[in-house]
Amino acid sequence: MSTAEETDGENTPWSEVTPEAARRLLVAAVEAFAERGYHATTTRDxxxxxxxxxxxxxxxxxxKEELLHRISRIGHDRALLLLETAADRDGTAAERLAGAVQAFVRWHAERHTTARxxxxxxxxxxxxxxxxxxxxxxxxxxxxxxxxxxGVRTGEFDVPDVPGTTLAVLSLCIDVARWFNAQGSRTPDEVGTLYADLVLRMVGPRK
Amino acid sequence: MSTAEETDGENTPWSEVTPEAARRLLVAAVEAFAERGYHATTTRDxxxxxxxxxxxxxxxxxxKEELLHRISRIGHDRALLLLETAADRDGTAAERLAGAVQAFVRWHAERHTTARxxxxxxxxxxxxxxxxxxxxxxxxxxxxxxxxxxGVRTGEFDVPDVPGTTLAVLSLCIDVARWFNAQGSRTPDEVGTLYADLVLRMVGPRK
DNA sequence: CGCGAACCTGAGCAAGCGCTTAGGGGACGC
DNA sequence: GCGTCCCCTAAGCGCTTGCTCAGGTTCGCG
Incomplete structure (x- = not known):
């Protein structure tokens, strides 16, 4: 159906699901769960x-619950990998935070069906x-x-409440999956860039 | 059950639902829908x-859908009233934006069952x-x-993408309903204050 | 050709779903 | 006492749900 889903640039989406029939079922479940929600989706659908x-x-x-778990597990593994890769990179805290937000948001927008x-x-x-x-x-x-x-330790950031701000940053990125629309005017990359800028402002020193 | 739900400081929660039995049903539906989701909730429950x-x-x-609609309608009316009241107040754009975020977030935290x-x-x-x-x-x-x-027109704010930033601000506030936990360490007021500060940083002029 | 393994289907079961219907029981005016 | 109105319940209808099971098809391999 959706070509953007099928031809993901950075990896083959569900290559780890090995019997081909099992993968087809899992992809179908992702679509159905994203459209109607888990409880409103029937195994017949x-x-x-x-x-x-x-x-x-x-x-x-x-x-049916095992299907949901497999989807959730693979998705969370992928999201965690994105964030830890960004955190482990070289560069300033600002560069790494911007990279993490850009990658995390891009994933939530590009694969918003799965992310939902x-x-x-x-x-x-x-x-x-x-x-x-x-x-x-x-x-x-x-x-x-x-x-x-x-970033706070090196003086790059001014963040009074680190746990609270961390929560807000993750919350902001995750919610992209809820509102992002592939038919809309923004590309996943544009949203990622916008959000990386907004997050840097949230943690940057006051004027 | 939850005393925080019953004794809302700023208004009687469901006073507009008039036959008392209908109100009891609606409050029960809000609790059940928030816990399990609409489709997983039975009319027997x-x-x-x-x-x-x-x-x-x-x-x-x-x-059952009419119940959901009544809940959704009353909640959206309340949320819209909060935002428009804050927007119509006197003061600088920064003061009004902070007030809007504080009130909107406070509502999503305090009444997170309904907001969900x-x-x-x-x-x-x-x-x-x-x-x-x-x-x-x-x-x-x-x-x-x-x-x-x-705020942009008066020079208080520096916002390159007004629609995108508006979307991000609303998204950030709405998602509070998803993660807020009444047993957690933060009060609704504290979250509101934290978020108002974060949003002002998002729109404020660069350092 | 025979055989076993892998995979899939048609038919259907028990349980639970949203919703309906017939009727009970208390409060009230007369 | 009696009828009327409102609010509620017991029982259950028709349908869909997640899931099962006996059996069929296709394939590689000797």
């Missing part, structure tokens, strides 16, 4: 989008699965906080 | 929380109802954009 019968789904996944499921369907996970995902989110928070803390 | 039989719901509301339903269950509405709500959101956007535009 997922199977139908993948061109299979409802029973085929249960050959590759034990339950990843960010807004957490409470549909089982307790064990949700605990696993929450731990990944804690690490994402730590990566951003590390950049901001170092 | 709503009626049970209100201490009634499932059939009682249909004396006061035609469908209002902000994250739009696609469960019927087409007509959603169109009505989208119009209210357009007006909220216009109120914030007006403040920022005036």
């Amino acid at each position: 997922i199977a139908g989008r993948a061109g299979m019968s409802p029973a085929a789904l249960y050959i590759h996944y034990k339950t 499921v990843v960010q807004y369907e957490l409470e549909a996970l089982s307790d064990e699965h949700r605990a696993e995902i929450v731990e990944l989110r804690r690490k994402s928070d730590a990566a951003v906080r590390r950049i901001i803390s170092e | 709503i009626a049970g929380r209100a201490g009634m039989s499932p059939a009682a719901l249909y004396i006061h509301y035609k469908t 339903v209002v902000q994250y269950e739009l696609e469960a509405l019927s087409d007509e109802h959603r169109a009505e709500i989208v119009e209210l959101r357009r007006k909220s956007d216009a109120a914030v954009r007006r403040i920022i535009s005036e």
Whole structure:
């Protein structure tokens, strides 16, 4: 369907999902969950989008919730990788923070279908699965906080409330998945650049 | 249940919902929708929380979707009122923007149960109802954009992309409803003050 | 050709869904 | 006492849900 989804520039989207039929089902589930939400999506709808019968789904996944967990896990791994890569780069804190925001926002805009499921369907996970995902989110928070803390230490940034500002930065980026529209006038890169600028203003020294 | 919900300082929460039984049902629906989401909530659950039989719901509301629409409509009216009141006040653009963000964020934190339903269950509405709500959101956007535009005109603000920054400010505030936790360490007022400061930095002149 | 493994389907089950209907029971005027 | 109105419940209807299971098709390999 969506060519922007299929031909992702920086990586093959779901290459880690190995039986091809399982991948087709997972991609169909991402689309359906993003459109209607997890609870409003039926297993018949997922199977139908993948061109299979409802029973085929249960050959590759034990339950509908396992499908959601696989999607959420892969998405969170990817998001965490983006942030930690940006945090580990060389350069000033400002350069690294701008890079992290640019990459994180770009991902949320470009792959907003996936990101919507990843960010807004957490409470549909089982307790064990949700605990696993929450731990990944804690690490994402730590990566951003590390950049901001170092900027404060070197005097590049003026941030009275580091945990609060970290939360606000992540919140701002994540919410891109909710409002971004591929038919809109802004490209993912433009939104990333705008947001990187706004975040640098949030942490920069007062005039 | 939650005393913070029941005893709202600035207004009686659902006083506009007039038959008392209808109000009890609506409050129960807000709690249930916020906890599990609209589609995962059953009419039996709503009626049970209100201490009634499932059939009682249909004396006061035609469908489950009508309940969601009433909640969404009242919440959006309240949010719009907050923003327009702040925009119409006297003072500098910076003062008015800070006031708008403080009030808007405070509402999203203090009444995060309601706000979660209002902000994250739009696609469960019927087409007509959603169109009505989208119009209210357009007006909220216009109120914030007006403040920022005036700040740019008077030279108080330096904002290269007014529509984009307006979107980011609203997005930042709305997402408070998603992560705010009443058991957490921050009060709604503290979050409002933090966010007002961050937003002023976003629009302020470069150092 | 025979055989086993991998994959998928048609049919359907038990449970739960939104919503309806027939009727009960208390408060009120007369 | 009696009828009327309003608010509510018990029971359940028709349908959809997540999921199962027996069996069929396709394939590589000897």
